[in-house]
Amino acid sequence: MALRPIIILPDKQLRLVSKPVTKVTDQIRKLADDMFETMYDAPGIGLAAIQVAQPLRLITMDLAKKDEEGEVNPQPRVFINPEIISSSEETSIYEEGCLSIPEYYEEVERPAKVRVRFTDLDGKVHEEDAEGLYATCIQHEIDHLNGVLFVDYLSKLKRDRVLKKFTKAAKRAED
Template identity: 40%
Template sequence: MSVLPLLQFPDPRLRLPSQDVTDFDSALTSLAQNLEDTMRAAPGIGITAAHVGVLQRLTVIDLNDGVGVRCFCNPHIVWSSPETAGHTEGSVSMPNVTEEITRPQRVRIRYQDMTGKPQELDADGLLSVCLQHEIDQMDGIFWIYRLSRLKRDRLIKRYQKM
């Protein structure tokens, strides 16, 4: 497969919402495989089609936890826990900078698998964080916009100096 070029912050396409996947075909399978290759090369543990300029609701996640690569089409959060936790986050589209983001500890998502079959998943821990992060990206919310303005401005300045 192929490593695709990544959009880099501040590319305005990173702030655009993605459209639902409607065709569950060989082109989608190829895109998912290319996203996996691109994620590994970045390196990262999660990536969306939006990171490579394809505005479809597809994310690929591999937490190196023995489960393997997970692909989620059209994921949406349908429930989140009231309990929150902070976790260090970053992006393949803004390499070498991270910051702590506070998010719900657990989420339930509805999505479709690569064949289009509806699925539901309860997630906690790192998977919960990754799903929330990638769903934000597909909604056009780049991760740094979850930071306070002061933290975001400092992080952007640090990134620009690199």
């Protein structure tokens, strides 16, 4: 496993539409392992391959919750070629953040429930219903695969402010 650099806004790669994974190979499994290591190190709960400059339809996610004894129950998940096949009309609002837009959080309204179809690392296709944080996270990460960022759901004023802030920071880092 290896840590990979996470690309940060305003990097134009974040706007790429990722290509489908045609076959689950050892290279794809290694990418997923590297993505978990990178995601945990960041730390985050979800990571799309495009965020580590790999334009492939691959997501890692771990929505681990602490139980009553304070033990962490990790639930690492890999989603290959995920797609939302249905979503509820009912919506929910969660505060979202993004490893590619560090230290910026904003409330985003999305469908409260979705049904997602994806392939796992064994090449098996699954369909699952998602709600709560799981639904929000899977929608956020699938958006990445389509070149969409959570700030795209904000008002133009807020979105422009964020883009301006990160563009300035990128220019300072270059100088």
